[in-house]
Amino acid sequence: MTIRETIRDATGEDAAAIAAIYNPxxxxxxxxxxxxxxxxxxxxxxxxxxxxxxxxxxxxxxDGIIAGYAYATKWRVRHAYRYSVETSVYLARGQGGRGGGTALYETLLARLRAAGCHLAIGGIAQPNPASVALHEKLGYQKVAHFSEVGFKFDRWIDVGYWELKLD
Structure with a gap:
């Protein structure tokens, strides 16, 4: 059985499915x-x-069901940062390990290059070996690590940052 995959721009009608992926x-x-x-x-x-x-x-x-999503946001609000973006990707439970994250990110990065973006930044809460592997597979390099920068579920969480030059 062949699975039909499509990557497209999100619409407002996708919001419920995207929220259902993100909320867990x-x-x-x-x-x-x-x-x-x-x-x-x-x-x-x-x-x-x-x-x-x-x-x-x-x-x-x-096959017509939203299995994941990816997007970019401005890195910072100051004008000098205008060519830098933060990238994110999320897959629905059970959809990992099938190439969806790679396909989404490759499409996202191509769109960012075409838009003239210079630097993509990925912030990854640690530990998250799957996300680190995805980013490094696509050429991101680790450039920073903040220890105990977040507090959730009664514990401190580190965040690492990876960057990818797009041009």
Whole structure:
């Protein structure tokens, strides 16, 4: 049986499926530092904000079901940072290890290059060997490590930062 995969721009209609993918990362892991579940309306606002800012928010569909998403946000608000972005990718439970994260990130990075972005930055809560492996597979290099920068589930969490020059 052949699985049909498509990567496309997210729409507001995808917000519920995206929130359903993201909320377990909030509620059950330290991968996201958010602590409250996100509503579909909140997610629709986030998608629109990213896209209105000229950056991509992509979804991966497998046989018509959203299996993951990736997006980029501005790294910082100061104008001098305008060519740097932070990248993120999330897959639905059970969708890892099938190439979806790589496909999403490759498409995202190509779009960022085409848009004239210079630097992609990935912040990864530690430990997260799968995310580190994905970023390094795509050429990101570790450039920073902050110890005990986040506090969630009654414990301190480190965050590492990886960068990829896009041009």
């Amino acid at each position: 990362y909030i509620l059950d892991s330290t991968i996201s530092f958010e602590e409250q579940a996100v509503t579909s309306e909140d997610m629709a606002t986030r998608i629109a904000g990213v896209q209105d800012g000229g950056l991509p928010w992509l979804v991966l569909e497998r």
